[in-house]
Amino acid sequence: MRKLALILLIAAISPAAFALVNPALQPNEIGQRYKTIVAGMIIKIDDTTRTITLKVDQLIMGDYKAAELTVQIPKKDPAAVDPSGGGGGKATDLLAAVSEGEAVVLYLSSKSRSKQKGEGLLYHGREWHEIEAEGTDQAKLTWKSALGDRMWGTFNGDAGQLARMMADSLRKQAFFPSVPFTRFSPERIIGTWEGPLRGVAFADLDGDGKLDLIATSELGCRVYLQTGALEFTDRTEPLGLSGLKARSISVASVDGNGREDLLLGGRLLVNNNGRFTESDRLPVEAQKAVKISAFIDLNADGWPDVLVSREAGGLAAWLNPGAKGGPFIEATARLGLDKPQAGAGKTGFVIPGDWNGDGRTDLFYAADKGYLLIQNPKGGFEPEKVTVDLSFRVSENDDPGLTGAGCFAPLWTETSTDLALPGDTGLTLINNRDGKQVDVAGAGNEVHLTRSGQLATLVEDLNMDGYMDLFTMTRGKQSRNILHTNRGYGSYMVDDLYNKDEFFPAESYNTGQWGAAVGDVNGDGAVDLLLGGMDGKLRLLLNDTLSTRAPKENALYRDQVLSQTAIVALDLPPERGVVGARVEVAGTVGKLIAWRRIGDAVLTGCSGAHQTRIAIRQPQAVKVTIRWSDGVTAAKDVILELGKVAKVSMPRPASATAPSPK
Numbered sequence: 001m002r003k004l005a006l007i008l009l010i011a012a013i014s015p016a017a018f019a020l021v022n023p024a025l026q027p028n029e030i031g032q033r034y035k036t037i038v039a040g041m042i043i044k045i046d047d048t049t050r051t052i053t054l055k056v057d058q059l060i061m062g063d064y065k066a067a068e069l070t071v072q073i074p075k076k077d078p079a080a081v082d083p084s085g086g087g088g089g090k091a092t093d094l095l096a097a098v099s100e101g102e103a104v105v106l107y108l109s110s111k112s113r114s115k116q117k118g119e120g121l122l123y124h125g126r127e128w129h130e131i132e133a134e135g136t137d138q139a140k141l142t143w144k145s146a147l148g149d150r151m152w153g154t155f156n157g158d159a160g161q162l163a164r165m166m167a168d169s170l171r172k173q174a175f176f177p178s179v180p181f182t183r184f185s186p187e188r189i190i191g192t193w194e195g196p197l198r199g200v201a202f203a204d205l206d207g208d209g210k211l212d213l214i215a216t217s218e219l220g221c222r223v224y225l226q227t228g229a230l231e232f233t234d235r236t237e238p239l240g241l242s243g244l245k246a247r248s249i250s251v252a253s254v255d256g257n258g259r260e261d262l263l264l265g266g267r268l269l270v271n272n273n274g275r276f277t278e279s280d281r282l283p284v285e286a287q288k289a290v291k292i293s294a295f296i297d298l299n300a301d302g303w304p305d306v307l308v309s310r311e312a313g314g315l316a317a318w319l320n321p322g323a324k325g326g327p328f329i330e331a332t333a334r335l336g337l338d339k340p341q342a343g344a345g346k347t348g349f350v351i352p353g354d355w356n357g358d359g360r361t362d363l364f365y366a367a368d369k370g371y372l373l374i375q376n377p378k379g380g381f382e383p384e385k386v387t388v389d390l391s392f393r394v395s396e397n398d399d400p401g402l403t404g405a406g407c408f409a410p411l412w413t414e415t416s417t418d419l420a421l422p423g424d425t426g427l428t429l430i431n432n433r434d435g436k437q438v439d440v441a442g443a444g445n446e447v448h449l450t451r452s453g454q455l456a457t458l459v460e461d462l463n464m465d466g467y468m469d470l471f472t473m474t475r476g477k478q479s480r481n482i483l484h485t486n487r488g489y490g491s492y493m494v495d496d497l498y499n500k501d502e503f504f505p506a507e508s509y510n511t512g513q514w515g516a517a518v519g520d521v522n523g524d525g526a527v528d529l530l531l532g533g534m535d536g537k538l539r540l541l542l543n544d545t546l547s548t549r550a551p552k553e554n555a556l557y558r559d560q561v562l563s564q565t566a567i568v569a570l571d572l573p574p575e576r577g578v579v580g581a582r583v584e585v586a587g588t589v590g591k592l593i594a595w596r597r598i599g600d601a602v603l604t605g606c607s608g609a610h611q612t613r614i615a616i617r618q619p620q621a622v623k624v625t626i627r628w629s630d631g632v633t634a635a636k637d638v639i640l641e642l643g644k645v646a647k648v649s650m651p652r653p654a655s656a657t658a659p660s661p662k
């Protein structure tokens with residue numbers, strides 16, 4: 001049965017599958033057909049009288065004064081009713097489909113000459129219904145029918161997000177594209193190995209201001225310096241890295257001296273003016289059974305520590321002693337990572353991020369049913385119960401540690417804190433809703449379309465529109481990856497259902513990838529992709545999305561917005577507090593517009609550039625703030641220009657002081 005389900009899943013996601021977004025039937029256009037839009041919540045369901053009562057929480061458009069309204073549901077012929085609430089062309093009984101506490105959006109008083117003025121729409125869950133008012137009393141409504149397939153491809157997400165979209169639409173701030181527009185240039189093969197690659201990284205290793213490329217595997221590590229504009233030369237031997245092998249790569253300046261150092265598996269290699277030498281500051285014990293390793297600030301002191309995820313060994317940690325130098329300090333037990341509640345003895349990928357927004361790094365360990373580990377003020381990690389149903393088992397053999405490499409990132413809104421987690425055949429998107437874990441993948445439209453054999457999900461704004469997209473890699477050599485473009489308002493679409501292979505180089509998309517990293521390698525303001533293939537090829541994909549944004553006559557609304565979108569480009573030099581630094585962009589009144597964190601995209605043992613590119617769809621005067629991982633902050637006022645890249649330079653304050661290592 002499971003094998004059959006996988007076959008059906010693969011068939012459903014083929015390029016020939018039915019596209020779910022209908023460009024001709026989008027919420028903005030629907031809203032223009034009605035005089036009044038309100039949002040509320042179901043507060044009472046009366047089965048006897050067949051009525052539901054709604055409390056009106058928000059007047060989005062029009063003139064409406066009633067605090068509550070009722071919807072009468074007439075009885076239907078049982079033969080015509082689908083009790084499951086699924087629609088499917090039959091008349092769904094609304095009474096059976098709703099629940100108390102559920103959000104609802106109502107469109108009232110149709111403007112259409114072909115309809116009665118009292119006719120309207122009711123949206124709840126993922127369903128649209130036709131309603132009508134009793135005469136002129138908009139507080140008394142009658143349900144007519146479920147619209148089922150007639151509204152397919154409009155919006156099938158969260159009702160609260162729909163209300164937010166309608167409010168944004170009135171302010172001319174809504175952006176909800178119905179066609180993907182991501183575009184990459186043809187792939188560049190930088191190097192080829194005889195077997196699968198593992199970790200990949202962008203970093204400026206020689207300090208010339210240009211990003212270089214690193215790739216690792218059990219067959220060897222190679223470094224390609226950017227010796228000219230997009231010219232990459234193998235400099236592995238001159239850099240002192242010949243003969244080294246590793247499953248993962250991480251990059252940071254361990255002593256804040258302005259030079260990037262390397263963590264290859266459990267080996268620390270320090271940069272001595274352009275040549276790397278292995279350091280004994282990290283003990284040999286760190287090399288034991290490494291699945292992935294990463295530089296992470298584990299105690300909020302600004303110095304990059306070392307975290308190792310081990311095969312059948314859980315998490316192990318070594319703290320950076322900081323300015324005083326000397327050996328890294330083994331701290332697994334001290335940080336609380338040796339406990340069964342923290343996944344001790346398990347196998348899985350580890351994800352750093354700031355789940356609760358307190359400025360300290362938290363961890364998610366993708367083993368078993370998942371371990372959410374929150375850093376307390378004393379620097380230790382405390383497990384928080386995972387309330388979302390998760391599974392990191394794989395279909396073919398149930399071996400652990402073959403899926404679950406995800407990211408913390410803003411997904412539900414541009415400023416929320418969320419967690420994207422790939423499973424073997426599905427995606428889970430967890431929103432932090434006032435401390436409560438809420439799985440919002442069910443409201444993500446095409447998020448339910450996924451591949452089999454999924455390994456890792458990179459979360460990044462790949463089309464530079466201000467929304468974070470999902471690129472999920474698969475682990476089969478000839479398996480197909482998947483890109484979910486974020487449309488905003490919790491909704492996603494699968495690019496290859498619409499663009500086939502035009503948006504992404506075919507070989508890169510149709511070949512399983514173990515590693516991925518992002519960085520603006522050519523300095524144009526758009527993030528580029530570095531991929532480590534299961535076929536042993538190191539691929540560089542230049543982002544070509546910005547080349548399509550020249551202003552056009554009679555441009556569509558989407559193209560007008562994109563041509564005006566500005567980009568905040570910030571590069572951070574290798575110094576104290578960069579790994580785990582948070583970058584925020586706020587409006588002049590202080591309202592947060594977007595945020596990013598540096599160094600969180602560890603994935604399968606990878607390292608992105610220490611930079612960020614943030615697209616702002618409505619250019620304005622903004623304040624860009626950096627909070628380094630030890631709490632030191634700096635801010636700068638920036639005037640964004642239509643369609644331009646604003647390169648922001650903000651060094652760490654020279655007089656800044658930070659707490660001593662814990």
